[in-house]
Amino acid sequence: MAGWRVHRGTVLGLPVANIDTDQLIPARFMSVPRAEGYGSYLLHDMRRDEAGELRAGFPLNTHSEVSVILAGRNFGSGSSREAAVYALVDAGIRAVIAPSFGDIFASNAVNNSLLPAKVDDESYVALEASLAKGPQDVIIDIDTRTVTVGAAKIGFVLDDSWAMKLINGWDDIDLTRNHGGAIAAFKRTRSQTAGWAWPTAKE
Amino acid sequence: MGVPQTMLDKLWAAHEVLRRDDGVSLLWVDRHLVHEGSHHAFAKIRERSLSVAEPALTFAVVDHYAPTRGRSQIADPRIARMIDTLRSNATAHGLQLFDLDDPQQGIVHVVGPEQGLTLPGLLINCGDSHTSTHGAFGALAFGIGATEVAHVLATQTVWQRKPKSMRITVDGTLGPGVSAKDIALYWIAKLGTDGAQGHAVEYAGSTIESLSMEGRMTLCNLSIEGGARLGMVAPDETTFTYLEGRSYAPKAADWQAACADWTALASDEGAGFDREVQIKAAEISPTVTWGTSPEQALPISAAIPDPADVAPEKAAAARAALDYMGLTAGQTLEGTPVDQVFIGSCTNGRIEDLRAAAAVLRGRKAKVSGMISPGSTQVDAQAKAEGLDRVFTAAGLDWVGSGCSMCVGMNGDLVGDGKRCASSTNRNFKGRQGRGARTHLMSPAMVAAAAVTGTLTDVRPLLRGRGA
Ligand code: SF4
DSSP: OOOOSEEEEEEEEEOOSOOOHHHHSOGGGTTSOGGGOSGGGTTHHHHBOTTSOBOTTOHHHHOTTOOEEEEOSSBTOSOOOTHHHHHHHHTTOOEEEESOBOHHHHHHHHTTTOEEEEOOHHHHHHHHHHTTTSOEEEEEETTTTEEEETTEEEEOBOOHHHHHHHHHTOOHHHHHHTTHHHHHHHHHHHHHHOGGGSOOOOO | OOOOOOHHHHHHHHHEEEEOTTSEEEEEOSEEEEOGGGHHHHHHHHHTTOOOSOGGGEEEEOOTTOOSSOTTSOOOHHHHHHHHHHHHHHHHHTOEEEOTTOTTOBOHHHHHHHTTOSOTTOEEEESSGGGGGGGGGSOEEEEOOHHHHHHHHHHSEEEEEOOEEEEEEEESOOOTTOOHHHHHHHHHHHHOTTTTTTEEEEEESHHHHTSOHHHHHHHHHHGGGGTOSEEEEOOOHHHHHHHTTOTTSOOHHHHHHHHHHHHTTSOOTTOOOSEEEEEEGGGOOOEEEOSSSTTSEEETTSBOOOGGGSOHHHHHHHHHHHHHHTOOTTSBSTTOBOSEEEEOHHHHOSHHHHHHHHHHHTTOOOSSEEEEOOSBHHHHHHHHHTTHHHHHHHHTOEEOOOSSGGGTOTTSOOOOTTOEEEESSSOOOTTTTSTTOEEEEOOHHHHHHHHHHSBOOOSHHHHTTTTO
16 A cells, blocks of 8 residues: 555535445445456446436536545445445545544545545535535645645644554554564463453354 | 443453554454455455464354345355355355354344354454444444454454543333334434444443343444444343353353453443433334434424424435435325335344334234345244244235345345335435335334335334233
8 A cells, every 4th residue: 555645636525414335335336356446336326327327417427537525524424345435546536525434434544545534614614615616626735634725725634543554555464463472462361361252162 | 449430441451452652552353253245355365365363253144145035046146256255265264154054144243142252341343334233242342344354354453543432321211112223213313423423332221221132232233323433231131141051152150250250341330431411211202214314313203304494504415315215394204105114134133123023013914015034044933933924924024034135235135216115224325225215214113014004104003902
């Protein structure tokens, strides 16, 4: 996973609240191996008509250059399906800006280099207004936790540990394997103090 | 005496291998449950030539894609491939698999408790948001994404920042026809689908203490729909009675020792919570959702809201929901015609749920079609032993095999475009039960009432004289 600090791209306003994981990627596409790419399933039923054709009026369809989405509160609520993040990432999205995120979605996002940038309600309203006419150029800086659109610079909130991970492109499995000794010691103690935590053999 | 601790504090401390300077903890995972959807995670560890660290603590269940009819010959090659992939991953890594023909098969969140794999004091992970269900036993149980599933497979640990604590206290006696489902929809409607975001919710109070394990599981299951990271209830005699003698639960002297440890898990007197919410059971009525988010829920006697009257920041969502749901503001919810009904899922597919629905349907006919999918093969067998299946089939509903089924439609059990379904499941999101499907969430008894009248209906009059 490649890390990043600054992203220059295009931000699109999708000012809808509660865009849940079932909307981000309907369940029927989730059996596809990742290698085949998930980008075309992003917001599938919003973007496409019953015949699977792209709807002309849907902004994401007319602006393929979009790399950042501004969305309403509670973005990514619902299921733990990481496929919702794959769909965004494979469609070229690097960051989502919203007033709040589903907890599991946000951690899945960070695990895939997608930034969940949380902004306060006031900033959300201001950004939404500036994007009402169409997508704009945007600069996102993880170090300074800022989003710049035109002359406006607004701050976002991001857990420090997540910022480190996004910047360095860290992979948790590698990090954790450095703690192998501590894990083995923990397991030994737990098996002595809470033996009931191990399943009894099937009868 | 030290500082009084919450159950969350105790469970967290018991699993913390280490804490980094930035406050993120590495936690030991006691049980890891996987299903067909875990294929991404298995692919990730395969890419890196890693093996499963603790195969004896990892259990695989076929549920999301499980056909509910004609299991021996799966017609759809994509579904067959998903199930075969899980089988070969389970075999390759030496994992116990509850396969389609296993008498212990079922939805992962039904099977775990039923087999005694779920116990108080454990940390339980599964690549599924409704893992919060297992918290009903006083476990730290939460859903994770595929990258984290791969991490647990490879290391038996998970990195987490400790959530904030929240206690929802419900006191008093629930009215007739009011169940755990209604408690959940009630608080989610009150606080919003992000109302508990970033929090671990502990349910307490006299109402919760008198709930059965099934009811507590329904409540903890739905915690995620209110944005909570997890839900939990302190273990007590109800918990122990449910678990004693289950296949994988401790036995004999170990059982006694375990119960003593588990009793100590309850939050200490005077422990502080970051947030407290108080609810009176008497305020709660049979509740149904009218929109496309679980927070869009109201008592069955209410009218469908006018977007002009709801809070301004929720008005656009309300308008879009009414449009999608094909409903008109001002109409009463009661009397809205439905096309079909569904009872099942990890939320409300347990034996008590089927009993509650059968109590309404016994001796009556359904006016619309519908499906009953027991949450596990064991629930199926128990229901048949009690003759419940015949109550449903005599009413004209289909009794099918166990699995996630119409909760998510991955196995092909879908609600048609524009069709309205009264459903005992957990998500009324757009397209959740199929493209264009219109889902109304409610308790199993309320689904049964909708079947009887063919409309959204208050179950209470239908229960009169039935001693339910
Ligand atoms: S029944 Fe529904 S919510 Fe539960 S695990 Fe299956 S798909 Fe998920």
